[in-house]
Amino acid sequence: METVKFKTNIKCGGCIATVTPFLNEAVGEGHWQVDVQNPSKVLTAETTTATAAQVKQAIEKAGFKAEPLN
Known part of the structure; x- marks a missing residue:
């Protein structure tokens, strides 16, 4: 399982x-x-299956901004 974080x-x-x-x-x-x-x-x-890019895309599809946090 991967944990991704976005501002x-x-x-x-x-x-x-x-x-x-x-x-x-x-x-x-x-x-x-x-x-x-x-x-x-x-x-x-x-x-478990989605990539960070797919999560970011889902946020943006909803009309919000997302910047990866490292």
Whole structure:
């Protein structure tokens, strides 16, 4: 299992609700979370099949920005 992290502009519960179907499809329900308390709004995803690029694409498809964190 690989853990990937992204700095995002997902900032509230409404934003999380918008991105949920896209991320559930990409990495699976319960395999991702967004820390909206963190100033960088860090999204952490644990993937077994999706690549970091696919997670980023899912976030962007939902209308949000994502920059990889190392």
